[in-house]
Amino acid sequence: MDTKRDMQQKNPWHRKLIVILTILFIVGIIVIVSTAIIQNKPLPQKMKYGIVLDAGSSHTSLYIYKWPAEKENDTGVVQQHHACNVKGPGISSYSAKTDNAGKSLSECMDLAKTSIPDVRHSETPVYLGATAGMRLLREQDDMASENVLTSVANTLRSYPFKYEGARIITGQEEGAYGWITVNYLQGNFQKNSRFFGPFQDTQASVTLGALDLGGASTQITFVPQEEIESEENSLHFRLYGKDYNVYTHSFLCYGKDQALNLTVAINLKIDEPDNVQENPCFHVGYSKTISLKNLYKSPCTAKQKKNLRMDSVVLNGTGNASKCRENVLKIFNFSDCTSSSCSFNGIYQPHIYGSFGAFSAYYFVMQFLNLTTHHETSLAKVKEKMEYFCSTPWASVKQRFPTVKEKYLSEYCFSGNYIITLLENGYSFTEDNWNTITFIKKIGNSDAGWTLGYMLNLTNMIPAEAPSSPPLPYGGYVAIMVIFSLLLLALCTIGYIFFGKPACNSQKHII
Ligand SMILES: Nc1ncnc2c1ncn2[C@@H]1O[C@H](COP(=O)(O)OP(=O)(O)O)[C@@H](O)[C@H]1O
Numbered sequence: 190m191d192t193k194r195d196m197q198q199k200n201p202w203h204r205k206l207i208v209i210l211t212i213l214f215i216v217g218i219i220v221i222v223s224t225a226i227i228q229n230k231p232l233p234q235k236m237k238y239g240i241v242l243d244a245g246s247s248h249t250s251l252y253i254y255k256w257p258a259e260k261e262n263d264t265g266v267v268q269q270h271h272a273c274n275v276k277g278p279g280i281s282s283y284s285a286k287t288d289n290a291g292k293s294l295s296e297c298m299d300l301a302k303t304s305i306p307d308v309r310h311s312e313t314p315v316y317l318g319a320t321a322g323m324r325l326l327r328e329q330d331d332m333a334s335e336n337v338l339t340s341v342a343n344t345l346r347s348y349p350f351k352y353e354g355a356r357i358i359t360g361q362e363e364g365a366y367g368w369i370t371v372n373y374l375q376g377n378f379q380k381n382s383r384f385f386g387p388f389q390d391t392q393a394s395v396t397l398g399a400l401d402l403g404g405a406s407t408q409i410t411f412v413p414q415e416e417i418e419s420e421e422n423s424l425h426f427r428l429y430g431k432d433y434n435v436y437t438h439s440f441l442c443y444g445k446d447q448a449l450n451l452t453v454a455i456n457l458k459i460d461e462p463d464n465v466q467e468n469p470c471f472h473v474g475y476s477k478t479i480s481l482k483n484l485y486k487s488p489c490t491a492k493q494k495k496n497l498r499m500d501s502v503v504l505n506g507t508g509n510a511s512k513c514r515e516n517v518l519k520i521f522n523f524s525d526c527t528s529s530s531c532s533f534n535g536i537y538q539p540h541i542y543g544s545f546g547a548f549s550a551y552y553f554v555m556q557f558l559n560l561t562t563h564h565e566t567s568l569a570k571v572k573e574k575m576e577y578f579c580s581t582p583w584a585s586v587k588q589r590f591p592t593v594k595e596k597y598l599s600e601y602c603f604s605g606n607y608i609i610t611l612l613e614n615g616y617s618f619t620e621d622n623w624n625t626i627t628f629i630k631k632i633g634n635s636d637a638g639w640t641l642g643y644m645l646n647l648t649n650m651i652p653a654e655a656p657s658s659p660p661l662p663y664g665g666y667v668a669i670m671v672i673f674s675l676l677l678l679a680l681c682t683i684g685y686i687f688f689g690k691p692a693c694n695s696q697k698h699i700i
Pocket residue numbers: 244245246247248279320321322402403404405406407444445446549550553554597
């Protein structure tokens with residue numbers, strides 16, 4: 190005590206020092222707090238954009254994606270900014286007037302020009318991917334498909350964006366990118382994928398299988414439990430430091446429009462009386478005449494061509510769901526499997542495993558039929574509802590849904606039964622795992638489909654390795670630095686007051 194008093198008497202200026210230290214302390218706090226406030230204010234972020242056109246067999250859609258430039262390689266940051274449906278049919282329908290294929294895209298491309306800021310135009314990539322409709326046209330008429338692609342490429346090149354190509358993507362790509370899209374949007378690649386020193390977990394995280402139903406082809410893509418037997422059906426990805434072995438297959442001709450033609454063609458009898466086919470997949474009272482030239486035009490139905498004297502056939506609806514499925518079943522071949530397990534037509538498929546997201550026409554059809562809430566709807570219930578819907582006379586259906594496009598409305602009975610048959614008999618889903626299928630349109634703000642995955646891949650936005658991050662989040666680092674600086678400062682002050690020595694200033698010791 191005496192020593193302390195002596196010290197205070199010997200050093201009368203110590204009070205000044207305490208005042209100075211207190212002022213410094215307060216100033217320090219003010220600086221730290223204001224820095225934190227300024228730092229937390231969202232600074233205007235530079236956004237980047239990308240355009241992908243999905244040229245499907247029935248129609249073309251344009252998608253604009255956007256993401257913050259600084260976070261390019263973080264998973265889950267790319268979002269759908271805008272979507273535009275091209276008016277008119279798919280580009281493959283312009284085989285006779287190929288110039289019009291490109292023209293059809295102008296309206297949506299003009300919209301893209303206004304919805305992306307001018308300063309970003311020249312760095313915005315634009316891609317066009319054509320799917321099964323163009324694959325079929327290429328088989329039928331290679332020259333015509335080339336001309337269609339040239340026409341759309343010319344239109345896309347005439348815009349101020351960075352043109353990156355217009356091509357027919359393979360069925361394998363279509364499946365793969367659909368799978369990447371849904372898992373990217375679900376944030377499945379993000380989970381536990383950060384790099385924590387030597388403790389990185391390289392086990393692939395749980396993923397969602399992807400089921401895509403188009404008009405001309407359909408894709409199934411998932412990570413199976415067993416090893417994949419066939420190389421042509423397997424995809425190997427390393428994403429954010431994890432390895433994924435993915436099974437995929439695309440069935441050309443098994444999109445719902447081609448499947449309907451195939452079903453009609455296979456069930457057509459040579460001696461059809463009065464050129465009339467009783468068709469259980471259409472409602473009672475619905476009747477439709479189809480030209481046989483059109484029916485057999487596609488490579489999907491060409492093999493079914495029979496020697497018929499008539500040149501058209503009248504389809505008369507009889508509205509019977511179970512009979513419809515019997516007819517549909519005839520387009521699947523369940524013999525000739527040379528692998529340990531197959532889906533159909535001799536195609537290898539490992540056992541169904543995990544959860545699935547079913548999008549595109551799966552969603553449109555099941556949504557219309559009110560069958561998307563699978564948690565309450567068993568497969569048996571779905572069949573029961575189909576029985577009821579298909580047996581409803583066409584006049585009542587039309588009266589109940591006056592605003593729905595007649596083409597779609599008349600085909601929902603067929604489409605619903607086709608979906609059940611494809612999933613149950615084709616892919617071997619059962620009553621037990623039916624509820625692992627979720628029918629989805631969007632995840633967050635973005636549509637489920639192959640386009641986002643395609644762009645992420647072509648712009649190298651999914652790194653193979655997880656970005657290494659410091660062990661502490663930025664906030665934690667700042668907090669620790671501040672707390673310990675203050676503690677040190679307090680210690681120095683206390684040391685000086687009690688011992689009269691500037692304990693923190695080694696220079697004074699030397700003197
Ligand atoms: N509202 C809707 N109701 C029913 N079917 C729809 C609806 N909108 C689109 N479709 C169907 O979805 C399918 C989309 O296929 P598309 O992507 O054009 O072909 P693909 O992927 O085989 O090239 C088509 O069969 C189309 O008729």
